[in-house]
Amino acid sequence: MDITWGDVAQYSEIQWHWPIAVYLFLAGLSAGALIISILLRRRSVNDDAGCSCFVRAGSLIAPVAIVLGLGLLIIDLANPLNFWQLLIHWNFSSVMSIGVLLLVLYTPVSLLFALTVFKDDIKIGWLRQIGYAVDRTWLHVIALLLALAVGAYTGFLLSAMVSTPLFNTAVIPLLFLVSGVSAGIASTVVVGLVLARRRIFLDQLDFSSHVDAYMIAFELAILFLMFVGLYYAGGAHAAAGSAALTQGTWALVFWVGVIGLGIAVPMVLHLFGAKEKVADRSSTMARVFSQFVNRYPKPEGAGNRAFPVLTVISALLVIAGSLMLRLFVVYAGQINI
């Protein structure tokens, strides 16, 4: 439309920038790390496995990621010094307000769970006692439910907006939850492997990478449903959906970043990664890498099994893909209205 008078920048301005996209990513990643950490801990037959490098990594990533994300949320406010209004005025018809309530519960619960995992390393007596006191099934149940809620809420935050066709779809909450869980598992695997100081439980590694592989396959299916849904919704929805997939930089980010690097390559790598474990081989690159990460201990009876390079590369790509998905949805959604 040709406008013959006035400054029209405000009508096409991007309102939510990268800090919001990164926050949505970090919240999902945090929830995913907490979920895999709890699952691994509950699957463990002994204390050693229940405090493995992966359980530890996940339990630490969860609170760290969510706190970083909350920081980003606050700095992105136009009126950041007024943020405390969120805590004294509640409006439960607003997904954002529900999200604040969830985060107010989720953040301390994720810290409590980390406390139960690290309780034997803590020197402060009372803190250690709290760790022992809350190391119960009920904490795991509450933490799992809150993690699922936080992962899904990041999607409801967008899907609640009737103004923006790309956001206003039924599957976005599920998409963000699944993508967040896959990024959370991937980051748990990477941080767990790199920082490992004790025995690495290969069954935990296999379980994590398998769940992750299922998650990205599921993510691909949800993305397919989302765009088919937009297409059949017609009108502004169909137009926004096809523009998002075909026009501009964000379409490239979607096809190359989200689909290619974030889903397709990790799926292929997972197949080789699985073989890498079964064959117990070590490639030259893997040997170099395992010398570089010299803390990596050789598991007993595992022969010359090396640092699982393909698994780590795949996990890093999954994390990057999850971040690019948030950036794509947030920016392409606001551009195509």
Added chain:
Amino acid sequence: MTKYGMLYDANKCIGCQSCSIACREANEVPRGVSRLQVWIEPKGTFPAPGLEYHRKSCVQCDNPPCVPVCPTGASYKNADGITLVDSAKCIGCKYCVLACPYQARFINPVTHVADKCTFCVDRLAAGEKPACVQQCPTGALQFGDLEKADSDVRKAGAGKYIVKPKEHLGTSPKLVEVPTKGGVR
């Protein structure tokens, strides 16, 4: 209780922007942002070119999408059906700006909170009409209580073909438009 509404007749609008300037003056709207604009769109081709006029402002939805999304309740509808922002409660999260299907909201660069057309709520309290309505030289803008049959807005709309912008979104706008007859003029 009143239910304020406005009618914009594109057939009477000459695109002079008096309304927009009056709004700026009355509400101290900073440079670079607008509560109200009139967009002039060239339409048609030679030998019959023409212009089409549109008012861009808050349409004062009866069911405003910007109100339920507000996490602190800063965005609210008053007893007269006017959607307003309580700047003391606003944290500037921009959720309402994004949720508005009419792009009628913006972050005020001076106050750093969400801002929008208020139907000049202070002028209404003093018994005056909104600044844009008072300033319009052709009577293209009419204002009044939608529930009173003899109000200016009801009389101006009687028997006319009326469009409620993006009505399909379920927003029930109270700012309605009489579109240009035949598309251009």
